[in-house]
Amino acid sequence: MAKVTRRRFVVGLGTGAASLLFSACGAPTPTATPVPAKTAEPAQRAGVSTTTVAPTNAPTPAVGTPPAITKGPMPAEPTKPAAVAAQPAAAKQTASIRFHLRPGGLVEEWFRKQAEAYSKAAGVEVKLELTPDAEYTQKLTTLVAAGDLGDAYWSGPFYVFYPFAARGIALDLNPLVKAENVDLGVFFPSVIKALMWDGKLCGLSYGSHPGYCTQFTNLDAYKEAGAKPPEWEWRYDKEWLDALKATTLDTNRDGTPDRYGFMFPYISQSAYTFIRSWGSDWIEPTELKTSWFTQEKTVAALQFMHDLVHKHKVAPPANGVVQNMFANGLTAAWQDGTWDVANMGDLIKDKFKWQAFGMPAGPEGKKGAFIGNNSLSVNKSSKYPNETFRWILWLCSKENGLAQADSTTPGPRFDVWADPKVANNPNYKDALRWISEISQPASFPKNARVTEFNTTVTQGFQAFMLETGNPRAKIEELNKAVQAILDKPLL
Amino acid sequence: MLASLSRGQRKALQGYLYTSPWTVGLVVFVIGPMVASLYLSFTSYSITSQPRFVGIQNYIYMLTGDELFWGSVLKTLYFAGGVVLVGLTGSLACALLLNTGLRGSAFYRTAFFIPSLTPIVALALIWAWVLQPRYGVVNGALAELGMAGPGWLTDPAWAIPGLLLMNLWGTIGGSRMVIFLAGLQGVPQELYDAAHVDGASGWQRFWAVTLPMLSPTIFFNLVLGIIGGLKVFAAAYVTTDGGPAYATWFYLIHLFTQAFRFLEMGYASALAWFFFAVVLALTLIQFGISRRWVYYEGER
Numbered sequence: 001m002a003k004v005t006r007r008r009f010v011v012g013l014g015t016g017a018a019s020l021l022f023s024a025c026g027a028p029t030p031t032a033t034p035v036p037a038k039t040a041e042p043a044q045r046a047g048v049s050t051t052t053v054a055p056t057n058a059p060t061p062a063v064g065t066p067p068a069i070t071k072g073p074m075p076a077e078p079t080k081p082a083a084v085a086a087q088p089a090a091a092k093q094t095a096s097i098r099f100h101l102r103p104g105g106l107v108e109e110w111f112r113k114q115a116e117a118y119s120k121a122a123g124v125e126v127k128l129e130l131t132p133d134a135e136y137t138q139k140l141t142t143l144v145a146a147g148d149l150g151d152a153y154w155s156g157p158f159y160v161f162y163p164f165a166a167r168g169i170a171l172d173l174n175p176l177v178k179a180e181n182v183d184l185g186v187f188f189p190s191v192i193k194a195l196m197w198d199g200k201l202c203g204l205s206y207g208s209h210p211g212y213c214t215q216f217t218n219l220d221a222y223k224e225a226g227a228k229p230p231e232w233e234w235r236y237d238k239e240w241l242d243a244l245k246a247t248t249l250d251t252n253r254d255g256t257p258d259r260y261g262f263m264f265p266y267i268s269q270s271a272y273t274f275i276r277s278w279g280s281d282w283i284e285p286t287e288l289k290t291s292w293f294t295q296e297k298t299v300a301a302l303q304f305m306h307d308l309v310h311k312h313k314v315a316p317p318a319n320g321v322v323q324n325m326f327a328n329g330l331t332a333a334w335q336d337g338t339w340d341v342a343n344m345g346d347l348i349k350d351k352f353k354w355q356a357f358g359m360p361a362g363p364e365g366k367k368g369a370f371i372g373n374n375s376l377s378v379n380k381s382s383k384y385p386n387e388t389f390r391w392i393l394w395l396c397s398k399e400n401g402l403a404q405a406d407s408t409t410p411g412p413r414f415d416v417w418a419d420p421k422v423a424n425n426p427n428y429k430d431a432l433r434w435i436s437e438i439s440q441p442a443s444f445p446k447n448a449r450v451t452e453f454n455t456t457v458t459q460g461f462q463a464f465m466l467e468t469g470n471p472r473a474k475i476e477e478l479n480k481a482v483q484a485i486l487d488k489p490l491l
Numbered sequence: 492m493l494a495s496l497s498r499g500q501r502k503a504l505q506g507y508l509y510t511s512p513w514t515v516g517l518v519v520f521v522i523g524p525m526v527a528s529l530y531l532s533f534t535s536y537s538i539t540s541q542p543r544f545v546g547i548q549n550y551i552y553m554l555t556g557d558e559l560f561w562g563s564v565l566k567t568l569y570f571a572g573g574v575v576l577v578g579l580t581g582s583l584a585c586a587l588l589l590n591t592g593l594r595g596s597a598f599y600r601t602a603f604f605i606p607s608l609t610p611i612v613a614l615a616l617i618w619a620w621v622l623q624p625r626y627g628v629v630n631g632a633l634a635e636l637g638m639a640g641p642g643w644l645t646d647p648a649w650a651i652p653g654l655l656l657m658n659l660w661g662t663i664g665g666s667r668m669v670i671f672l673a674g675l676q677g678v679p680q681e682l683y684d685a686a687h688v689d690g691a692s693g694w695q696r697f698w699a700v701t702l703p704m705l706s707p708t709i710f711f712n713l714v715l716g717i718i719g720g721l722k723v724f725a726a727a728y729v730t731t732d733g734g735p736a737y738a739t740w741f742y743l744i745h746l747f748t749q750a751f752r753f754l755e756m757g758y759a760s761a762l763a764w765f766f767f768a769v770v771l772a773l774t775l776i777q778f779g780i781s782r783r784w785v786y787y788e789g790e791r
Contacts (some may be wrong), residue, residue, distance in 0.1 A: 138751035141538040163754060167539040265737070318735055319642030319649075322625045330625075452753040455733075463736035466647060481558060491538050491754060 043334035060273040094124040095384040095453050097391055098150025100140060103130035106407040111395075118394050124387045136160075137451070144169055151382040152392060154205070155375050157194075157442065158454050163491050164377065165197035166448035171378040176389045187396075191412040194371040196439035203375035206395045207404045207411035209338045210439035211369030212270045213359050214431060216344060221247050221259065221332035222350040230333075232430065234305060234360040236277065244314040247332035263331040264305065266321065266465060268457035269370065272442065273359055274301040276368025281443050282457065282482070288446035289486050293479035299472070301362070302464060306471055318465050326352070327351070335359065338409040338435075341427045358430030369434060370442035373412070448491045456481050532760035542757060549761035558761075560590070563745040568650065571720025573655040579709070579716055581663040586671035587701075594621055600672070607665025615729040618657040619644065631657075644731055647738035654726050654739060662719075663759060667712050674708030675701070706785045718770055736769060742766060 046373045059215070101111060108130065115126035129150055131139040138424040140160050143149040155161040163171045177184060184192055184201075190301070192207045195201055222229055234240045234479060244261030251258050260432060262298055264270045268282075272465040275282055280297035284290040292298050316325070326334035327347040341356055376392045378385055401411015402421055410422050417432050444450045460478030467474045493501065507514075525638035532549055534542035540755030553560050585603055589596050605615070611658065621628045630640025643653035678701060686696045702709075724743040732741040733748070746766065 087749075141751075141754055145538045163537075163539055169539060190581075319626060319646035321645060322623055449753065455748065455752065459734055459737050462734055463647075466736055484558070489535075491539070 002187065008207050015212075023491065038389065046392065064195040065412050083263060086255075092353055093267070094123070095387040096127060097128050097152060097382075098129055099386055099391070100129045100131065100136075100143075100150050100153040102133045102136055102154065104133075110403060110407070114395060114400065116478050118391055122387070122390060124384075124391065129442065140164075149379050149381065151379055151388040153377055153379065155377060157370075157372060157444070158306075158451055161203065161375050161377070162197065162444060162448040165202035169380055170197075170200075171380040171382065171385055172202065173204065173378065174201045176378075176385065177201065178392075180386075181390070182393065185417060186398075186413050187273070188412050188414065188435050190371050190435070190440055191373060194373055196441075202439045203373070204376035204392050204396045205373040205412050206400060207374040207409050208435065209372045209409040210431060210434035211372060211442075212265070212273045212335050212337055213367070213369040213434045213439060214335070214337050214338070214341070215262075215357045215359050216326055216336055217355055217357055218326070218329065218332045218352050219355055220246075221329070225332075229355065230306070230357040230360065232301060232358060232433075235363065235365070236274070236360050237363055240360040241308075241314075244308070244333070245312065249312045255481040257313065258321075260325075260331040262333045262335070263306075263321070263325050264335040266318045266458070268454050268461055269372075271302060271305060271457070271461050273312060273335070273369045274305055274362075276370070277301070277359070277362035277366055278304075279362060279366045279368075281362050283445065283486065285443040288456055288479060290441055291482040291486060292480045293475055293482055294358055302461075302475060303471070306465060310411050310468055318462055338431045340424070341409075341431075342407055344427075353405045356427035358429070358434055367434070367438050369439040371435070371439050374408075392434055443453050444484050447488055448488065449488060452485050453482065456485060467481075508689060524644070528653075528760040528763060531757050534757040536757035536760075537594045538756050539754065545757070549656060550756045550765070552758070553761055553765060559737065559740060559745055563740050566740060567721055567723065567742040568737075570655060571717060571725050573651075574720035574723075575713065575716045577655070578659055578662055578667065578720075580711055582661060582665075582667040582712070583671050583705075583709070585664055585668045586611055587697075588673055588676045589668075589672060600669075603664030605667060606661045606668040611661070611725040614661050614728050615657065615726045618726075619730045622653050622656070622694050624723045645735055645758070647736050649736040650731055650735065654723070654730070657726055657730075670708055670712060671705070674705045680721075687783065703786045704788075707787055708787045710781050712778070714774055717773060717777070721766075721770060721773075 011214065012388075051316035058119045058266070089238040097113075099115070101108075101201065108128075113446070115128055119125050127150075128423070129295060137159055140153060140155075141150065153164075155164070161170075171357070176182075187205070188208070190206055192201070193308075194208075195205060196201050217230060219229060222243065225243075227243040229239065230243065234243075246259050246261070247259070248261040250256070272282060275298050278296050278297045278301035281292050284292055285299075290456075293302075305315075309317050316331070320431060322330070325331045325345065329351060338356075344354065358369065359369070376395060378388045378392065382388050396411065396413075398413055398415045398419070401413050402419055404411050405416075405422055410416050410428070412435065414436075417428070417435070422428050422433075430475075445453050460474065460481060464471055464474035464478060496504065507764055531542060533544060533546060534541035535545050535548075584674075589600055589603070593599075609617075622630075624640065624642045624645060627640070627643070629643065634639040641649040643649050643656075682700045682704065683696055686700050691699065722740050722743060724747065727739045727741055727744055728747070730741045733744045742762075743766075746759055746762040749755045749762060
């Protein structure tokens with residue numbers, strides 16, 4: 001036998017390790033999986049499959065009369081978790097589904113209970129794979145690179161939803177919807193539109209919100225200032241601005257109010273509500289390849305926000321924002337979303353009376369925001385697409401949509417919002433009109449670089465809001481940076 | 492087969508087997524990924540697709556096309572400069588104080604060292620409250636003195652000083668101070684005695700005895716301090732996330748964001764290798780210059 005020298009040993013070890021490494025690196029990227037076959041029994045009631053709509057970015061509607069909740073396309077019978085239990089085929093399965101989500105509090109607990117219940121009802125094991133929020137995107141993309149992504153995954157517009165949809169990692173659910181006669185008409189149409197990518201339905205949502213369209217209002221502060229509570233017809237530049245001025249308090253007249261009339265988060269999404277309410281957009285909404293930050297109406301919307309801070313001084317500057325300003329009475333109103341309705345009472349306790357209203361309309365009477373989904377997608381490489389799809393349906397049922405209202409935003413279904421639990425809550429009154437008729441899917445880059453776009457817009461928006469010399473120059477810079485992202489190839 | 496090996500060969504094989512867990516770990520988990528990232532730095536790779544070779548395009552884009560690159564470099568240098576200058580001086584000052592033999596010095600050493608044991612995320616979250624513009628302790632104290640405190644972490648002009656304050660609180664009394672203290676205790680007492688006999692003042696003793704004798708320790712802390720300062724990431728990631736308006740967009744925030752948020756793994760690899768090259772060059776330069784000012788007792 002040849003002598004084992006140090007050199008030979010190290011070379012052998014290195015070669016072996018390198019082989020291991022390269023074989024690991026060479027793990028297959030997800031490939032197309034045949035469209036799942038039609039299951040023996042439909043998962044849901046017999047119903048009419050709704051033809052899905054190609055992604056559009058329709059202009060935001062003008063303020064109109066509120067729709068009665070029963071006017072929407074109410075399904076004859078909503079999706080029910082119990083329907084899964086009625087499937088003999090599913091019950092015989094011994095499938096095991098891996099489901100990726102973020103950990104945390106009530107939502108995690110709720111998912112655990114649902115997984116147990118679904119396992120009992122359908123005979124399908126659901127393994128929850130929890131990854132902290134800060135690592136969620138990298139964990140899932142790494143799993144994709146390793147060919148080891150689980151069967152289903154939670155996502156959102158600023159996580160992996162769009163990159164995975166664009167790269168064909170998410171299964172197109174349309175064939176399953178048809179095969180199982182699922183009626184997508186139970187969901188708000190804008191929610192379904194926001195789940196589409198190139199005509200493919202890339203997920204379903206168990207909890208959706210109509211963006212930063214909610215104005216949490218300190219009713220005591222309004223009463224004290226002699227201002228009426230916000231009304232649906234209010235315009236930003238008229239009644240709304242008057243109320244902000246009235247509720248801003250600077251008792252010692254040092255130029256720094258003790259209480260501001262309004263506060264908005266210094267992030268892209270809050271600005272988007274203003275931009276759409278001015279009848280514009282941040283990206284040209286049809287081709288999704290051109291930045292619109294220098295469009296006249298977009299500039300006007302941003303300038304209005306700038307004026308709230310620097311001219312009217314009714315909102316705190318970016319460097320004057322502190323946590324929980326609204327709950328601590330440091331601002332009379334706060335731009336936020338439906339996701340905080342459930343928790344606001346605990347935060348404010350009995351410090352003051354409050355209520356959630358919708359944001360006002362722009363100068364031309366338009367309102368607008370985007371749809372944010374807690375989307376659930378099926379991995380195209382899943383061995384159990386049917387079972388995984390049913391698991392997702394289970395989570396998107398009416399009962400579960402109502403349960404969501406206890407900790408975050410209610411499920412995005414007509415029947416959830418028609419239920420007395422939600423319908424009788426005055427804090428959801430305006431939000432219903434936003435989610436059912438106003439908010440539309442956001443215009444996001446055609447190349448799926450949503451996170452890059454969002455980060456750039458947020459940082460650029462902050463720079464604009466902090467600039468007092470030549471704010472217009474900051475918009476030009478932002479426009480250039482956004483266009484550079486839109487010019488890049490598909491992620 | 493083993494029987495055919497000589498006693499020496501068997502002993503050698505045994506040794507290799509004992510070290511193999513570490514060796515395999517080094518090759519597979521350190522050298523392997525480094526080689527892979529070097530290759531990826533010449534590709535366009537978004538993780539969800541296959542790498543596509545683009546030559547030195549990533550490096551060209553980094554130096555000429557990336558609008559955030561040079562800004563992140565300057566901000567990182569600003570932060571590292573602060574950490575090195577104030578941190579090194581502060582740690583040395585603390586060590587000198589603790590080396591005077593004052594009563595209860597063991598307690599002070601422990602008290603100074605404790606902040607460095609705080610996990611960086613916990614430290615960052617606590618300091619975010621301490622530096623809060625309206626309710627924070629720091630601005631509260633400034634208000635008592637009749638001064639209006641700035642928007643630490645929320646004002647672009649003050650965000651890096653705010654992070655510096657946070658970093659220095661956690662590191663001045665940490666391992667750097669302990670290393671200085673060890674260095675100080677290694678300075679021979681007879682040198683001080685001789686200087687004292689010659690009539691040297693306290694300042695002269697420090698300048699002519701302590702500093703030269705401590706120069707290897709200073710050099711060691713300087714090298715590590717510069718590397719540590721350039722690696723600033725966690726505190727900014729937790730508290731400001733690179734903002735406001737890119738004010739704390741440090742190099743590693745840029746790198747991390749490109750890799751794990753924008754999924755530009757090829758470009759991020761190029762950024763990583765550039766960083767490695769710069770840190771290596773800076774360290775080599777320091778070693779080169781050190782011959783002129785670092786005094787090793789055993790050398791002439």
